[in-house]
Amino acid sequence: MQKFDAIVIGSGQGGNPLAKKMAEKGWKTALIEQRQLGGTCINDGCTPTKTMIASARIAHLLSRSETWGVPNQGYTVDLPAIVARKNNVVEQFRNSTAKSLEKAGVTILYGTASFTGVKTLSVALNDGGTQELAAEHIFLNTGAAPYIPEIPGLRDVPYLTSTTLQDEVVVPPELIILGGSYIALEMGQLYRRLGSTVTILEKSPQLMSKEDPDVAAVIKKILEAEDIQVLTSATTEKITGGKDNIQVQIQTGGKSAAITGTHLLVATGRLPQTAALRLGKTNVTLDEKGYVQVNEQLETSCPGIYAIGDVKPGPAFTHISYNDHLLLYKNLFEEAALSINTRQLPYCMFTDPQLGRIGLSETRARQEGYPVKVAHLSMDKAARAIETGETAGFMKAIVHEHTGQLLGAAIIGTEGGEIMTVLQMAMLGGITATQLRDMIFAHPLYAESINNLFMTLEK
Numbered sequence: 001m002q003k004f005d006a007i008v009i010g011s012g013q014g015g016n017p018l019a020k021k022m023a024e025k026g027w028k029t030a031l032i033e034q035r036q037l038g039g040t041c042i043n044d045g046c047t048p049t050k051t052m053i054a055s056a057r058i059a060h061l062l063s064r065s066e067t068w069g070v071p072n073q074g075y076t077v078d079l080p081a082i083v084a085r086k087n088n089v090v091e092q093f094r095n096s097t098a099k100s101l102e103k104a105g106v107t108i109l110y111g112t113a114s115f116t117g118v119k120t121l122s123v124a125l126n127d128g129g130t131q132e133l134a135a136e137h138i139f140l141n142t143g144a145a146p147y148i149p150e151i152p153g154l155r156d157v158p159y160l161t162s163t164t165l166q167d168e169v170v171v172p173p174e175l176i177i178l179g180g181s182y183i184a185l186e187m188g189q190l191y192r193r194l195g196s197t198v199t200i201l202e203k204s205p206q207l208m209s210k211e212d213p214d215v216a217a218v219i220k221k222i223l224e225a226e227d228i229q230v231l232t233s234a235t236t237e238k239i240t241g242g243k244d245n246i247q248v249q250i251q252t253g254g255k256s257a258a259i260t261g262t263h264l265l266v267a268t269g270r271l272p273q274t275a276a277l278r279l280g281k282t283n284v285t286l287d288e289k290g291y292v293q294v295n296e297q298l299e300t301s302c303p304g305i306y307a308i309g310d311v312k313p314g315p316a317f318t319h320i321s322y323n324d325h326l327l328l329y330k331n332l333f334e335e336a337a338l339s340i341n342t343r344q345l346p347y348c349m350f351t352d353p354q355l356g357r358i359g360l361s362e363t364r365a366r367q368e369g370y371p372v373k374v375a376h377l378s379m380d381k382a383a384r385a386i387e388t389g390e391t392a393g394f395m396k397a398i399v400h401e402h403t404g405q406l407l408g409a410a411i412i413g414t415e416g417g418e419i420m421t422v423l424q425m426a427m428l429g430g431i432t433a434t435q436l437r438d439m440i441f442a443h444p445l446y447a448e449s450i451n452n453l454f455m456t457l458e459k
C-alpha cells in the first residue's frame with residue numbers, strides 16, 4: 001500500500017492544477033487517469049471542437065465571400081487536414097499538461113481507480129497489474145460521459161457521440177442530431193459548414209431550454225438561415241437502419257414523421273462517471289441522477305473526500321471545474337472559506353455568432369420577483385457589426401429597476417462571449433447601467449455598442 005497526502009482521480013480541468021499546486025506545496029500527490037491526461041476538455045471537448053469550429057468558419061466565410069466583394073473560384077473541404085490540425089492542437093495541450101504535472105513532482109498512474117475502503121484505493125493499471133494506494137485527502141474529478149437515452153432501436157444502429165464524430169475523416173452526407181443544446185448546435189453548425197445536411201431533433205419546445213424564448217428563437221433563426229432543419233417538441237419513437245442509412249421515427253406537433261440520414265449524432269446530455277469508483281465502499285452519497293453530492297465547499301458526505309467538475313451537480317463547464325480547484329486550494333492551504341454559492345456563472349456557446357451569457361435570464365429574474373427593466377439592442381444597429389457585415393443577433397441586459405445594477409446579460413453576436421465578459425466584469429464591480437451608457441469605449445468596437453444598449457432603457 002503506497003501512502004500519499006493527496007490523490008486526485010481523473011485528469012480533469014480542476015484536478016490537474018490542484019495536483020500540481022499540492023505537489024508544489026510539498027504534499028506527496030498522485031493523479032490517476034484511465035485514459036489520457038487533460039480529460040474531456042482537452043481530448044474530446046472544448047479544445048478539439050473549438051479548433052474544428054475555426055476551420056468551419058473559414059469554409060463559411062469562403063462560401064459567402066462575394067458578400068464582401070471578394071468572390072472566390074470555389075473551395076474544397078479537406079476533412080482529414082482539419083482533423084489532423086485538431087489532433088495537433090490537442091496533442092500540444094495534452095503534452096503541456098503532462099509537462100507541468102511531471103515538473104511539479106506529481107506521481108501519475110494510468111489506470112482505473114476504485115475504492116477498497118473509505119480512504120484506500122485500488123488502481124487497475126492500463127499496463128496490467130494493480131496498485132494499492134491510500135491518502136487522507138481524495139479528490140474525485142472523474143467527469144461525465146455521453147448519456148444515451150432509452151429509445152427503441154437506438155443501441156442497434158451505428159450512432160455517433162461528440163467524441164466519435166470529431167474523428168470521422170469523411171464529411172457525413174446527412175447528419176441527424178438528437179438534442180438541441182450546446183453540443184448539438186455547435187457540432188450541427190460545424191458539420192453543416194463542412195458540407196453535411198443537418199437535422200436537429202430537440203424534444204423540448206425550444207432549443208437551449210434554459211435560455212429566454214427570444215434568445216432561443218434567434219439562435220434557431222440563425223441556424224435555419226444556414227439551411228439547418230430544426231424540429232422542436234420532437235419525440236423520437238423508434239430508430240432503425242444501419243451503416244449510412246438511418247431512419248428516425250418522430251412525433252412533432254401531433255404528427256408522425258420519418259427523418260432519414262446517413263449518420264446519427266446523440267447529443268442528449270452527459271452523465272457523471274462514478275460506476276467504476278465503487279463509492280459504496282465509502283460514505284460518499286450520490287443524488288438521484290448519480291452526481292456526487294457536495295456541500296458548498298465541495299466536500300462530499302465523507303470528510304476528506306471532495307468532488308470537482310462535472311461529476312458533481314451543477315453547470316458542467318471547464319471554467320467551473322477550474323474554479324472548483326481554486327476554491328479548494330484556497331480553502332485547504334490559505335484558510336479561506338470560499339463557497340460555490342457566491343461565484344459568477346458565465347458561459348459561452350460557440351456557435352457563430354456566439355451566445356455569451358452571464359447572471360440571470362430575463363425569465364429567471366422575473367420569476368425571482370426582481371423589479372427589472374430590459375435593455376435590448378439588435379446587432380444590426382451596432383456600427384461594428386454593420387461594418388463587418390455580421391449583423392445577426394442582439395444584446396440584452398437585465399437591469400434592476402431601482403438600483404441600475406446588472407442582473408444578467410445575453411449577447412448573441414460575433415465575439416458575443418467577449419462582449420458578455422465586459423458586462424460580467426461590470427457586474428462584479430457594481431458598475432451601473434447609467435455608467436455603462438456613458439462610459440467611453442474605443443470606436444468602433446463591438447463593446448462600444450454597450451453605450452447604445454443601455455441608451456435603449458430611456459426609450
Ligand SMILES: Cc1cc2nc3c(=O)[nH]c(=O)nc-3n(C[C@H](O)[C@H](O)[C@H](O)COP(=O)(O)OP(=O)(O)OC[C@H]3O[C@@H](n4cnc5c(N)ncnc54)[C@H](O)[C@@H]3O)c2cc1C
Binds near residue numbers: 034142309316
Ligand atoms: C464536445 C464538448 C464540448 C465542450 N465544450 C466546452 C466549452 O467550449 N467550454 C466549456 O467550458 N466546457 C465545454 N465542455 C464541457 C467541459 O469539457 C467539461 O465541463 C470539462 O472538461 C470539465 O470536466 P471535469 O474536470 O469534470 O473532468 P473531465 O475533463 O471530464 O475529466 C475526467 C477524467 O477522469 C477520468 N476518469 C473517470 N473515471 C476514472 C476512474 N475511475 N479512474 C481514473 N480516471 C477516471 C476520465 O478518463 C477523464 O479523463 C464541452 C464538453 C464536450 C463533451
Ligand SMILES: NC(=O)c1ccc[n+]([C@@H]2O[C@H](COP(=O)([O-])OP(=O)(O)OC[C@H]3O[C@@H](n4cnc5c(N)ncnc54)[C@H](O)[C@@H]3O)[C@@H](O)[C@H]2O)c1
Binds near residue numbers: 202349
Ligand atoms: N460551449 C460550451 O460551454 C459547451 C459546449 C459543449 C458542451 N458543453 C457542456 O457539455 C454538456 C453536455 O452538452 P449537451 O448539449 O449534450 O447536453 P445538455 O444537457 O446541455 O442538453 C441536452 C439536450 O438534449 C435534449 N434531449 C434529451 N433527450 C432527448 C431526446 N431523447 N431527444 C431529443 N432531445 C433530447 C435535452 O432536452 C437538451 O436540450 C453541457 O452540460 C455543457 O455544459 C459546453
